[in-house]
Amino acid sequence: MKKILILRFSAMGDVALLVPVVKSLTAAYPDVEVTVVTRPKFGPMFFDIERVTVFPADVDYTYTGIFGLRDLFRKLMRKGPYDLVMDLHDHIRTKILRSLFKLFGSRVVVFEKGRAEKKAFSRKENKITTPLPHTVERYYKAFEKAGYPFKMLEAPYLSLSESIQSASGWFGYKKSMEVTKWIGIAPFAMHKSKIWPLENYPLLIESILQKTPAKFFLFGGGEKEVKFFESLKQKFPKNCEVIAGQLKLRQEIALMQHLDLMLCVDSSNMHLAALSGTPLLSIWGGTHPDVGFGPYNYTYETNIVQISREELSCRPCSVYGREKCFRGDFACLNRITPEMVSERVLQRFQ
Template identity: 90%
Template sequence: MKKKILILRFSAMGDVALLVPVVRSLTAAYPDVEVTIVTRPKFGPMFFDMERVSVFPADVDYTYTGILGMRDLFRKLMRKGPYDVVMDMHDHIRTKILRALFKLFGSKVVVFEKGRTEKKAFSRKENKIATPLPHTVERYRLALEKAGFPFKIQPPPYLSLGEPIQNASGWFGYKKSMDLTKWIGIAPFAMHKSKIWPLENYPALIESILQKTPAKFFLFGGGEKEIKYFESLKEKFPEHCEVIAGKLKLRQEIALMQHLDLMLCVDSSNMHLAALSGIPLLSIWGGTHPDVGFGPYNYSYDTNIIQISREELSCRPCSVYGREKCFRGDFACLNRITPEMVSDRVMQRFQ
């Protein structure tokens, strides 16, 4: 008889993405397990190609809002049950309401250990305790082990597409005839200012790379402001930049990422998507720090991350998830990273 596991995780996109290696490894280890992921509709496609994994798209911004919305969501989930265990992989007010309802009706509930106390100690302004913390993937795995499902995380890649996804522009076929041209993805945006390397650096960076190697740059992101910025880059480098933002759906973006020679990004969901795709990666970090548990999974931080050391800037990290203000007031953690430094690291990856 199949065992049914319900996993609750609504946001953010990077945190949902980090469930992918866990769920894939869980179902590989337990052929009798069926998993339902409850998450925002836009995140569901990351799980579409997994056997015995289904997605319940829960629009918690419009359809299932407030306590009454969580009650309605609970009722719909119960109709698809019963579940052997309900996993709260978010530990947020929404999932707290849901798990309370499941407990009330007799379901087994397990909550993953978010590590709030040690993360706060790592990111506070004074007297930091800067011991590397477990990766979020490991925290998810341990929660499932606590629920009675021990397993090891499989080797990468974790994001794989069950069928070829092509787009109308024919980029993939184009690459085959351009073996000497490096395909570089650029994803410069994040939710918080302390994660974003100054945007004015990218023209100099692109110019520096083009002086050293033939390259085509694919610009990843979303939103009107981001697209407007990308269009300005394309105006400066019309033959070398392609704006992806706003043109492709998530699975198409992942398919394109898997053809890149390198993804250059910040601490963001695009970093996690690239890492889970197993492609070469270079990530710029500022106010956050990979040792808090959100670094690119299964990648060497020394090779794949550019950051100012904590010996030089003891204030790092100033936040677990990012913030809009800087303890020092000058965002030195980002401004001390120059286009030349990044360009040199990019070229090292191509040697």
Template identity: 85%
Template sequence: MKKILILRFSAMGDVALLVPVVKSFTAAYPDVEVTVVTRPKFGPMFFDIERVTVFPADVDYTYTGVLGMRDLFRKLMRKGPYDLVLDMHDHVRTMILRSLFKLFGAKVVVFEKGRAEKKAFSRKDDKVTTPLIHTVERYRLAFEKAGYPFKMVDAPYLSLSESIESASGWFSYKKSMELTRWIGIAPFAMHKSKIWPLENYPVLIESILKKTPVKFFLFGGGEKEIKYFETLKQKFPEHCEVIAGKLKLRQEIALMKHLDLMICVDSSNMHLAALSGVPLLSVWGGTHPDVGFGPYNYSNGSIIQVSREELPCRPCSVYGKEKCFRGDFACLTRIHPEAVADHVLKRLAV
């Protein structure tokens, strides 16, 4: 049995996009075992993939700095040796680790991040906006470079055991609410240029409820997000349920699988929904799906964005940022809640 080591610490969306590649790889090569080294909170995404184990590496507290990477390397080596080490992050931490593995004779392959072409796509002037390959494909090509070509398996990619799928009481009354649609709302992201104005959501919810009965499930995390969700629940007490802070990651994914639609922005929740095979509608602002981070294997009908013809400054960033070239975040403010509601109702065939 060959042993493969994969390094990818963050961010959550980037780690999530590894899941379909790892799942497809192990399906194609039954003679391999894979160890994924990532932050502890991201590990559960890989739990249901055969012959895949997770090494939870807390790089924020336990394995910090150069000495921390040395200690992590020693622990990983005790579980080796490895036939291949794949650096799917290309960050200073993984650069240290891969150098140590190389020093001890391991074969190391680094995925092509495409920094230069992404920078050219998102710079202020003289943009080069040829669509870039998806991050999932970049990961797959790293395996191919290492001598392991394979085809991607079909979705869904985040598959959970039956015990996890049925673990939450949210599902028990689903059948008693057949006429009620279930819609997830995940309005938050790491950066301001990705966040559709929060004042739009009450208008959006009200517009949808005028046309069809809906139960809204509010996804996110952190005190500020939960506080905002509580205001929505107060305004729509019979229609909103706050999920943020109540369920663990695998339970959240299990709940997502029961949704009729996920409304989101460019965020990890968008990727989790997409990889779970959930219908979605994502609102894009300062970033752009053509840079390689769109919902994997989803059509343009799942995306709402102001065209580059109208706003040639888009995108202003690869991953998102806090400032706007124009100063007014027009890429977000020009997307009106009534228009989003129309898209939602069309997706629901209402």
């Protein structure tokens, strides 16, 4: 068996986008074993992939600083040796680790992050807006460079065992509600420039319910997010279920696979839904899918709601999101109305 070590600590969406690549790699090479080194909370995404193990590395507490990384390296070496070390993060932590692996004779390949072209795409003036390679493609190219070309598998990539799919208890309930559309709502992201104004959601839900029976499942996490979801449930007690804080990651993914549609923003929940093969509609503001982080293998014209660059040439103002707006009014988000989104949602059910 050949042993490959992959380094990728964050963010959640970037780690999720590793899944189709790792799954396709092991399917193409039955003589390969893969160890993914990532934050513990992201590990469950890889649990169902054959010949893939996760090394949970808590780089925020257990393996902090130079000495923490040294300890992490020693533990990884004891599980080696590795035929190949893939740095698919290219961050200060992984730069230190890959240097240590090189020093001890391991072959190391680093993926092309495309920092300069992403910066040119998102800068304030004189943008260069040629669509950039998707992050999944960048990961794949790194393996191709390492001598492991393969054909990408078809979705779904996050395929969970049947026991996990039935664990949350929601699915028997759905069978008695076949005429009711199941719509996931994931309205939150790390940065303000990605978040569609929250006051739009009650209007959106009301508009959808006027046209079709629907059950809304509210995805997220954190005290503020749960508080907002509880306010929606109070307004629509028979139509909203708060998932945030109720299910573990794999159960959330299992629930996503039963949705008729996931309504989301540019976030990790968007990537999880896309990798699950779930129909989705994603609202984009300060970021742009052409930078390389759109829902993988989805048609942007059908699955993205955004104000065009012809109307707002300032888009995108950032690769990953930001807290301030070049214009000062977040027009990229505020010009998207509940009526526009409702119409796009209902079109998906026709």
